Amino acid sequence: MNADDQNRLKKLLQQSLTPVPDEAEPGRDLWPAMLRRMDAKPAMPPWFDWALLAGLVGLAGFFPAAIPVFLYYL
Amino acid sequence: MDEDGRMQNETGGVLNAFRQGDVDAFEALFHQHQGAVYGWVLRIVRNAGAAEDLTVETFWRIHRAHARFDPARGFEGWARRIATRAALDWLRSRRVEDAMTMELSADPASPALADAAVTAEIRQKTALAFARLPPKLRIAAVLAVIEEQPHKDVAEALGISATAVKLRVFRALRLLRKDLERQGIRP
Numbered sequence: 001m002n003a004d005d006q007n008r009l010k011k012l013l014q015q016s017l018t019p020v021p022d023e024a025e026p027g028r029d030l031w032p033a034m035l036r037r038m039d040a041k042p043a044m045p046p047w048f049d050w051a052l053l054a055g056l057v058g059l060a061g062f063f064p065a066a067i068p069v070f071l072y073y074l
Numbered sequence: 075m076d077e078d079g080r081m082q083n084e085t086g087g088v089l090n091a092f093r094q095g096d097v098d099a100f101e102a103l104f105h106q107h108q109g110a111v112y113g114w115v116l117r118i119v120r121n122a123g124a125a126e127d128l129t130v131e132t133f134w135r136i137h138r139a140h141a142r143f144d145p146a147r148g149f150e151g152w153a154r155r156i157a158t159r160a161a162l163d164w165l166r167s168r169r170v171e172d173a174m175t176m177e178l179s180a181d182p183a184s185p186a187l188a189d190a191a192v193t194a195e196i197r198q199k200t201a202l203a204f205a206r207l208p209p210k211l212r213i214a215a216v217l218a219v220i221e222e223q224p225h226k227d228v229a230e231a232l233g234i235s236a237t238a239v240k241l242r243v244f245r246a247l248r249l250l251r252k253d254l255e256r257q258g259i260r261p
Contacts, residue, residue, distance in 0.1 A: 030112075
């Protein structure tokens, strides 16, 4: 792809997607949403994630040879 | 002390207080920079609602990372880098069909875009083909080509070199051309 091809594609892209105006501002003050986010409790992982982790730890304990195989497929 | 020097000291004081975890300083920085962060994210995701959510997400990440902030390197570039990462995560989580809402697609009736050879259908197909590009390439192309941001700024936001930005733009354009050619469009 030469420089002319690139310039044609760039022009086509600029005609297909409008640039965002420099003065773009959010439609509302986002600070209240920020405060809600800061006050929210951190999400706890669901119970089955812990169960899966316990299962993997158990499996690694009983079959240590499976650890490299497991790591390979990660 | 002159006005500029006093303002610099005040800004430096806010940045140092933020680094210590001061919430008032964080609020001051939020109000000072939320517009710029929103505008930057909007350029990438091209969806006003998502850009608002991602602005909050960006400042949430900034708030959590306050201890790692280096006041000597400035706040704006650091915030922009975190915003770019948040926007990239958002783009990756979207299905290709939803990847880009058309709200910021070009208005075919716009006189500034009047080019008889490029029909509205071609523009729409181009926008959709662009939305199918891998997010990493799309971000580089949208910022460097459509938004015409300096390569240096794009490189800083993406955490890569200016040469890598040029390479990503080149790869994006090559993939875009292939996609359009498959649809019978020869750009």
